[in-house]
Amino acid sequence: MDTSPAPETPAPDGSHSPAPSSDSAPGLVPDPTADPDFTAAERARGRALRRAQLPWALGGRLAGLALTLLLGLTPAGAALVTAVGGRLGGSRTAEVLAGAAALVLLGQALQLPFGAGARTVRARYGLVTQGWAGWALDAVRGLALTLVLVLPLALGLFALTAWSPQRWWLPAAGAAALLTAALSFLHPLLIEPVFNRFSPMPPGDLRTALLALAERDGVRVRDVLVADASRRTTALNAYVSGFGATRRIVAYDTLLTTATPREVELVVAHELGHVKHRDVPVGTALGALGAAVAVAALGLLSAWRPLLDAAGTTDAADPRALPLLAALAALLGVLSGPLQCAVSRRIEARADRHALELTDDAEQFVAMQRRLAVANVSDVDPPRVLELLFATHPSATSRIAAARVWQATPERRAPERRATPGESVV
Template identity: 30%
Template sequence: MNVFGVVILLTLFVTFFMKVAADILNLRASTGDLPIEFQGVYEPGAYRKSQEYLKTTTWFSLVTSLFDLLLLLVFWFSGSFDLLDRFFRGFGLGEVPTGLLYIGSLLFLQVIAGLPFTLYRTFVIEERFGFNKMSPVVFVGDMLKSFLLAVLLGAPALALLLWFFGYAETSAWLWAWGAFMLISLVLQYVAPTWIMPLFNRFEPLGEGELKTAILQYAKTTGFPLAGIFVIDGSKRSSKANAFFTGFGHRKRIALFDTLIANHTVDELVAVLAHETGHFKKRHVLINMMLSMINLGIIFFLLSMLMQNRMLFDVFFMTDVSVYGSMVFFMLLYSPAEFLLSIFLQMLSRKHEYEADAYAVSTYSNGVALADALKKLSCSNLSNLTPHPFYVFLNYSHPPVCDRIRRIRQLSGNGISSPN
């Protein structure tokens, strides 16, 4: 076992045990004491249900993570990476077609291995706690659509990447970086119109108080909108959400029907004011730039380790290849990816606070955002008292009670009294 193998194994075990430690600490931080902000909002029975949901999903996640780790180790040390490679090389195809088959088969095997866990979470756990609204027909349809998109969009992109690193030599990473930045930008425009409607129905929001309030707020803040749409999220889950899509004058608001059903007009506009804050504070642009920089670093480092014999020896590979380099490099890159994810989570939490502040300062009833967060937390059975270490590793949003306290302070209301 050379240095590459030691780094990969050490990273796999360290990250796994850090996750276990964070999960255990998070469970211990879950108490029976309802935070003051939620008194009168969260019924005692519903709060106990949220804690049971936390325990159930946490242990299920740990079992799933352990299974994934053991599966990778068994596949690795049984020499299956090499067996699969020799099988596809036997067809006598070129580097690019063989690479597509090799990487595609690994991804397919990963999906199949995880399918029982996905089914159990969706149709047992989420069903038990009243979230799942998805029928088996919709579930299968989503899987088939995802597979079709992977073939039509993912396969050509992967083939292009394999071609660049196979034939462009030292400048391969620059060509790949430029091409994938262009592809990602195109997808930002294509996804709202062609891809997302494959999974959900988007209907224009009808005339009424809500639409008038949203348009008035958008006009006040100089935020151009190409449309306001309602998504049939209720056909999959009772959980609620809202988001913006598109850029420039093609920006759209997408509201889940479950969100509209459970919130007042003021609360909905406050949520959209928060999302507007992300655009106004350039959070979307910052995240996109960081993502592109990270992609460039990945391609550059990949080019440095392309077809490195030591890396292939770690996985008992007979032959070196471009596609094998990609697979094994991503396992080697995991420590950097793990550290980067922690940094990005910290930045995301900062951005959420900034977007909250923007909503409070620009909407006449910005404090309604706190009420919206309360309702969302209750309906989603969110954990109200997460452990700081768990937040540090996993949370892209600050804990809801911290957000509510800041919103109250910014609005000058202090801590609210129980409703």
């Protein structure tokens, strides 16, 4: 299950639950092609959506990367920074702020037609409930949020490069790690509410069952919230967000109105698996480490004279180096993407196993995976190359097959007595 609460942006493969995992029981290999849970029409529908979205989603990524490289690896970016900075007085601070804002605005403007194209495709498949005005408002919100984050970062970065054009990356690496951890903690408090409204789930059997499920799993949650996802999409999802006192279970209202209570429990059990295995703090720590390493790499690359000459700048302290740093950061992101996806698929497969062990209900797990895939119009068995490059989750057929392998494994952990919805375990 995707844990991102922001407006959905389809992966370039068009699927919501991509790639198989090797985390099955030893000696038993799931065979997705033999899975009978999806009709030929359902498979064809998911495949058609993926193919229709692919030119827009992949085209947007490639166009964004091309623009970033054009501005960063040629004098065009330096000229842009000088021109927009000059309109604000031409000072170093003006060049940093205006240059950073110009890069963000150009990037967002380039993505608009691709995002609109993908939205049009998804609307044809019944996945969009939001009007164009709402979509445009979300784009403005995203732009404003990006500027609020990027502009102070650009000022801080160039304050460090002014301090030392050669060693700026040493303190910057530590600052990047701390910022990554801080944003992970603040995301559910400051960023999620920008895109969704959340309300407490009314008292009832389902809320009681979800809280009991978390208690049985040894996971403390503050509340169970409902996100108003239906004003944007018909897609189904749930997630657990926050740390400690801010941790809460969040369910899309689309999930609550579509799935059975037991299927909702299975979705939440998967998300509790992420908490139980400390995937968020571990992921945050790894993200912080990755951010520090990326900044160190930027520091080394930005000192390479051929790159500086190509970008038309003198050194990292020159505001005209801003497009070069952005281009190098984009390249590092592209190169690290497949590895991040591979790690994510393994983590998601482990959370699936946790859900099975917690509920001991493989059949309802299968029903839940089928419902999610059909409602989200997922490509249940996407091409392998797209899985390797872009998939953050195992494919629906692989998850179902792995669940049946788990069910058929005699040595699987014997479950404790499970509660039915609304029942407490004494």
